[in-house]
Amino acid sequence: MKARPEFPLSVFYDGSCRVCSREIDHYRNLEHGGKLIFVDISAPDFEPALYGRSRREFMVQMHVRDAGGRYFLGVDSFPAIWEALPGPGYHRLAKLIRLPGIHLLATLGYRLFARLRVYLPRRRDCGQGHCDIGHSR
Secondary structure, eight states: OOOOOOSSEEEEEOTTBHHHHHHHHHHHHHOOSSOEEEEETTSTTOOGGGGTOOHHHHHHSOEEEOTTSOEEEGGGHHHHHHHHSSSHHHHHHHHHHTSHHHHHHHHHHHHHHHHHGGGSOBOGGGSTTOOOOOOOO
């Protein structure tokens, strides 16, 4: 677990993933202070090399990059995002998920989701029922 993030945060998400997109839409609707910048890694014009990472690295787990250039990966990306959201509820959730036992369980759950998400239904606008997300793992 890392120190608190410096805002704004770049939130890298898979826009072809229906579940991922719904969650990001929820965050987008809540945060209006410019603390979160959303980057769709499934977009044709996304250039992972600009961030020193490969497309595959971005697809394997969630990435959040803070203003200082630090990355928060996987389950650690969520408390970083939640700290940017208004109200005390998400801030409490961020503190809770950082507790050692809870963090371990959340990490295990996230890893399972990350492996299974390639089998989840894709967004309908991906054509042919699926999007190219770099399945080679």
